[in-house]
Amino acid sequence: MNLAGYALNNKQVIYFFLTITLIGGFVAYDMLGKREDAPFVVKEMIITTYYPGASQYDVQEQVTEIIEREIQSHPLVDWIKSESQPGYSLVHVSMYQSIAGEEFQQIWDELRRKVLNVQPQLPKEASAIMVNDDFGDVFGxxxxxxxxxxxxxxxxxxxxxxxxxxxxxxxxxxxxxxxxxxxRIVNVYISEQKLSNSGITPSDIEEAITKQNQLVNSGRMQTGSTEIRVDAVGTFQSLGEIENLVITGKQGNQIRLLDLASVERDYADPPxxxxxxxxxxxxxxxxxxxxxxxxxxxxxxxxxxxxxxxxxxxxxxxxxxxxxxxxxxxxxxxxxx
Missing domain, CATH: 3.30.70.1320 (Multidrug efflux transporter AcrB pore domain like)
Structure with missing residues (x-):
């Protein structure tokens, strides 16, 4: 078949296909993703945990090593680098670079579940484990x-x-x-003069605030076929509630926090x-x-x-x-x- 001859003898058909091609090209161009930078996936994860008051050796044994052992069980982990400082644990996880980028959403979900599994094994004073894998986000x-x-x-x-x-x-x-x-923070400024005459110590104040401002599961009550959730609201809702907190000393003496200190709302300084x-x-x-x-x-x-x-x-x-x-x-x- 002579294509050149066919094209010369059937110009309408050629013009039709040419028009369709041009329209398709413009539509495809309009539908293409348009960004300044190409998307990329950083195949690394940073896991941080705070353990206030602990030495670097306690952090290493009671936090960092536990997290490392759990992460190492994942077959796609390339290497792990950790750092333990007083009160702070950092675990740097890198995956094999040959893994396709579209698979990482599932991989990160699997690693997050592994990290959550070891949270109960950490000391109660340790913070919740924080996982960061959003390094590839570009705010254009x-x-x-x-x-x-x-x-x-x-x-x-x-x-x-x-x-x-x-x-x-x-x-x-x-x-x-x-x-x-x-x-946002709340500052408690304690008067040393009032404190010395009250028989209350700073640790008594800290313990009372910590115990009061906790979320606890109050349980449920069954009445026939109806189950009622018991909600015990004990957390602070205002500065006034903090000021009226009753502090109990070692000798059993009680005094309001307002009589010992001033309570003010402020911002973290330095920010x-x-x-x-x-x-x-x-x-x-x-x-x-x-x-x-x-x-x-x-x-x-x-x-x-x-x-x-x-x-x-x-x-x-x-x-x-x-x-x-x-x-x-x-x-x-x-x-x-």
Whole structure:
């Protein structure tokens, strides 16, 4: 068959297939994932545990080695590196690099279950085991919510959390993280003079606060065919409840905490992280695109949503753009074409 002759004698058919090819190409290009950087998987995991007051030797024997033995039982672990410091354990786990990236979600789930299995074997004073495997997330779109002087960090955080809730539901958004959140704490300032005359020691105060502010399972009550859950609320709900806590000394004497100390709400000092922009306190809002997602379309939707949200913000709060992966992706795509 002479293809050249057929093409010359049947131009309409050739034009038809050419049109279909061009339309298919434009549709495929529009459906392609568009990101500034290619997605990648960091095949490593960091496991941290706090054991306050313990020496590095106690941490090694009672925490680190127990976690290591459990992790080593996984067949895909390449190597493990651990570090034990006074009150702190860190276990660095690396998987075989030949493992396909799409398999790691299941692998991380398996390792997390293994870690949870050893939690009951750790000392009761040890913290919950913290697992971090999110090293591959790239926040290609970044904003900062700032507030004029006069707003508290609590108010700034509340509005940042509200913005996060609005953004996380947008198509192609995989994750929204907030940066620069200030840790809220309660300070108890003890008067040494009042304490010396009361027969109460600082350890008595610490023990009373710790015992009172615990979540416990109160059980259930069966009445015929009905089962009723018993809810014993014992945790602190306000500063007033902390101030009215009754402290019992070694000799059995009792006194309110308010008569020994002042209780104030504050932020951790020094802070772990703190963000400012244009001289104003702020909270960063990072948006990550899902694997295979279109950052250009997602970025446009994020911008539209933030315009709606900004109209609801009080005077003095402002959303500032810092980095826009969608705009860079558009420039890169146009340069390619």
């Amino acid at each position: 779109i970044y904003y900062v919510l700032t507030a004029d002087e006069g707003y508290t960090y609590d108010e700034l955080e509340d509005y940042a959390q509200y913005i996060k809730q609005k953004l996380v539901t947008i198509e192609d958004v995989s994750k929204v993280n907030l940066f620069g959140i200030q840790d 772990r992280t703190k963000m400012r922009m244009n001289g104003l306190p702020g909270i960063g809002i990072g948006v990550a695109t899902r694997v295979g997602g279109n950052s250009v379309k997602m970025g446009a939707k994020v911008s539209d949503k933030l315009e709606e949200v900004e109209e609801l913000l009080p005077v003095g709060m402002e959303i500032n753009g810092v980095y826009h992966e969608d705009q860079i992706a558009v420039e890169a795509n146009n340069g390619f074409l």
